Amino acid sequence: MAEDYANLMAQLKAGQLNEFTVEPKDFMAFQRAYMNFESRKRVVGRAEKNGQIIYHYDHEQTQ
Known part of the structure; x- marks a missing residue:
């Protein structure tokens, strides 16, 4: 079952969560x-081994 990615991104934005991981099989649901x-431009991902992507929220980025 895919995570509730909208909720996870809202938690990143609010500072309640530092990061979360998206598995390759769940990428389309995340997308x-x-x-x-x-504010998706502030949600930044870093690719890891095996296709995992770790996302965090850039609170200091200017829009």
Whole structure:
């Protein structure tokens, strides 16, 4: 079952969560939530081994 990525990104933005990981099998579910997230340009991913991506929120980025 895919995570509630909109909720996870909201938690990143609010500072309640530092990061979360998206597995390759869940990427399309994440992508749909990501494209609808109002401040998606601040959600930054870092690729890891085996196709995992760790996302965090860049609170210091200027828009």
